[in-house]
Amino acid sequence: MDKNKVFFFDTTLRDGEQVPGCQLNTVEKIQLAKALESLGVDAIEAGFPISSPGDFNSVIEISKAVTWPTICALSRAVEKDIDTAADALQYAKHKRIHTGIGTSDSHIRYKFKSNREDILERAVRAVKYAKRRVEDVEFYAEDAGRTDNEYLARVVEAVIKAGATVVNIPDTTGYCLPEEYGAKIRYLMEHVDGIDKAIISTHCHNDLGMATANTMAGVLNGARQVEVTINGVGERAGNTALEEIAMILKAHKGLDVHSDINTQKIYGISRMVSSLMNMPVQPNKAIVGKNAFAHSSGIHQDGVLKNAETYEIIDPVDVGVDTNSIVLTARSGHAALKFRLETLGVKLSEEALNNVYQEFLKLADKKKEIHDDDILMLAGADRAESHHIKVDWLQASSGIGMKPVASIGVDISGEKFTAAATGNGPVDAAINAIRQIIKRPVTINEFTIQGVTKGSDDMCKVHMQVGSGEQVCYGFGANTDIVTASIEAYVDCLNKIKN
Incomplete structure (x- = not known):
C-alpha cells in the first residue's frame, strides 16, 4: 500500500x-x-x-x-x-x-x-x-x-x-x-x-x-x-x-x-x-464559493493582473472554474447546453436534454445570461413531474392602493380545481387560494428566498418548510417570478405530506 x-x-x-x-x-x-x-x-x-x-x-x-x-x-x-x-x-x-x-x-x-x-x-x-x-x-x-x-x-x-x-x-x-x-x-x-x-x-x-x-x-x-x-x-x-x-x-x-x-x-x-440538496453555497466558501476567485480590492486586482500568483495560491482551472467558459444565451444550441451540463456532472438522455432545452429557451428569453445554477435547476425540474398535486395556472396581482389577489388552477391526480383569494401580498394570496382547495391544516415554519445572481431578471430560489400535524416537510421552487417560485415550493411541500 x-x-x-x-x-x-x-x-x-x-x-x-x-x-x-x-x-x-x-x-x-x-x-x-x-x-x-x-x-x-x-x-x-x-x-x-x-x-x-x-x-x-x-x-x-x-x-x-x-x-x-x-x-x-x-x-x-x-x-x-x-x-x-x-x-x-x-x-x-x-x-x-x-x-x-x-x-x-x-x-x-x-x-x-x-x-x-x-x-x-x-x-x-x-x-x-x-x-x-x-x-x-x-x-x-x-x-x-x-x-x-x-x-x-x-x-x-x-x-x-x-x-x-x-x-x-x-x-x-x-x-x-x-x-x-x-x-x-x-x-x-x-x-x-x-x-x-x-x-x-x-x-x-x-x-x-x-x-x-x-x-x-x-x-x-x-x-x-x-x-x-x-x-x-x-x-x-x-x-x-x-x-x-x-x-x-x-x-x-x-x-x-x-x-x-x-x-x-x-x-x-x-x-x-x-x-x-437545495442548499446554497455561501459566496465566501473556500474553493467553491462564487467569491473564492473574485478580487475587488484595487491593490489585489492590480497584483493579479500582473501575476495571478500574487494573490491566488490556486489556479481556478484546477478546481474546474473555467474563466473562459461558454456563456449561455437564447442563441445557444443543444451542443452548448449539453457541454455545460456535462461539465457540471449531469448527463441526460436525448429526450431529457430536449425537454431541458425547451425550458432553457423560455428562461433565456427572460434573462440575458444563463448561469450554472440556472441550468442545474432546469435539469432537476422534472422531479415535479411525478407530483400528484400540480399547478396548471396562476395569476396574481398587487400594487399600491390595491388589495393583493390571486387565482389558481390546480390538478390533483387528474381532477381540476380553481380558487381565488386575497392576502397580505401576492404570495400570501396565492397560498390562501391553494388552502381553499387543499382543506387540511398546514403551517409554514420557514420561508427563504435567495437570488442566484444579481439583477432584476434573476432566477430566484425559494426554500420552504411546512408542518402538518406531526409531519415536517421541505419544499423547493425556482423561477424568475418570486410568486411562482414560492407557490412551486409550497406545492412541493404539499406533495411530500403523507395522508
Whole structure:
C-alpha cells in the first residue's frame, strides 16, 4: 500500500444527507454517486441501511451503479444492523461495513449506561461479526475526540486484532483543537500494537469551525483516510469539506502526501450537490464559493493582473472554474447546453436534454445570461413531474392602493380545481387560494428566498418548510417570478405530506 496516499471517504450521501431538507431520492443518489466516482473518491458511504427501506434500497442501487469506489454501509454495533448492511451491499464490487460504538465516558455512562470493559467487548464482538460478512470492516469510535487517549488506544488495538481494516477516530462534536486532535492521532500511532495493519481515519465536524484544520492535523500525524463531504454539508455545522482537503494537499506539495482526486471536477460536483440538496453555497466558501476567485480590492486586482500568483495560491482551472467558459444565451444550441451540463456532472438522455432545452429557451428569453445554477435547476425540474398535486395556472396581482389577489388552477391526480383569494401580498394570496382547495391544516415554519445572481431578471430560489400535524416537510421552487417560485415550493411541500 502507498504510505503517502490519503484515501478520500465521501459521506455526502450519509452524514451529509442528515441535514434537514437535504434528503435525496434514489435516482438523485445514483447521479451523485457516479459523479463522486468520476471525481476519484476511494470510498462512498452510501447510507445507513437499517434506518429505513429507502436507505436500504439506495445502498443496493448505488452498489450496482458504480464500479471502482468501495461502497460502505453504516451500522451500529448490533448484529441485525450488520446483517442488514451486508445484505444491502450484496451487489457492491468492493464492499465495506462501517460499524462502531461510542467510547467517551459521556457516551458510555449516559447513552449506553454501561462501563468501559463492556463497551470494549461489544466493539470487538461487532467487528468479528461484521468480518464474517465482508472482508473490509471499518470501526468508528464515536466521540473519540472526547475519549481518554489511553482507553481509546485499548479499543483501537482490540478492534484491529479482531479484524478491522480501517479505524475511524471521529471528533463527533467538533470539540477538539487541531493540536489536541493531531496529538490524539500521534498517540495512537505510537502506542497501538499492530497499528500498521489498519488505516487510521479522520472524521471531523465543524461545530467550532475547525473541521478542516483538525483533519489536516490528523493527516500530518499519520491518518491516511479522511472522511469528508462535498461543500462540507452535514448535520449541525457540517463536516470537513472534501474540496478544502483536496486542494490543501494539491497546493502544499511539500507535505509529501497525495490523493487520487481529480480536482478539476470539484466545481461541477459542488454545484450539483448544492442543486440536488437545495442548499446554497455561501459566496465566501473556500474553493467553491462564487467569491473564492473574485478580487475587488484595487491593490489585489492590480497584483493579479500582473501575476495571478500574487494573490491566488490556486489556479481556478484546477478546481474546474473555467474563466473562459461558454456563456449561455437564447442563441445557444443543444451542443452548448449539453457541454455545460456535462461539465457540471449531469448527463441526460436525448429526450431529457430536449425537454431541458425547451425550458432553457423560455428562461433565456427572460434573462440575458444563463448561469450554472440556472441550468442545474432546469435539469432537476422534472422531479415535479411525478407530483400528484400540480399547478396548471396562476395569476396574481398587487400594487399600491390595491388589495393583493390571486387565482389558481390546480390538478390533483387528474381532477381540476380553481380558487381565488386575497392576502397580505401576492404570495400570501396565492397560498390562501391553494388552502381553499387543499382543506387540511398546514403551517409554514420557514420561508427563504435567495437570488442566484444579481439583477432584476434573476432566477430566484425559494426554500420552504411546512408542518402538518406531526409531519415536517421541505419544499423547493425556482423561477424568475418570486410568486411562482414560492407557490412551486409550497406545492412541493404539499406533495411530500403523507395522508
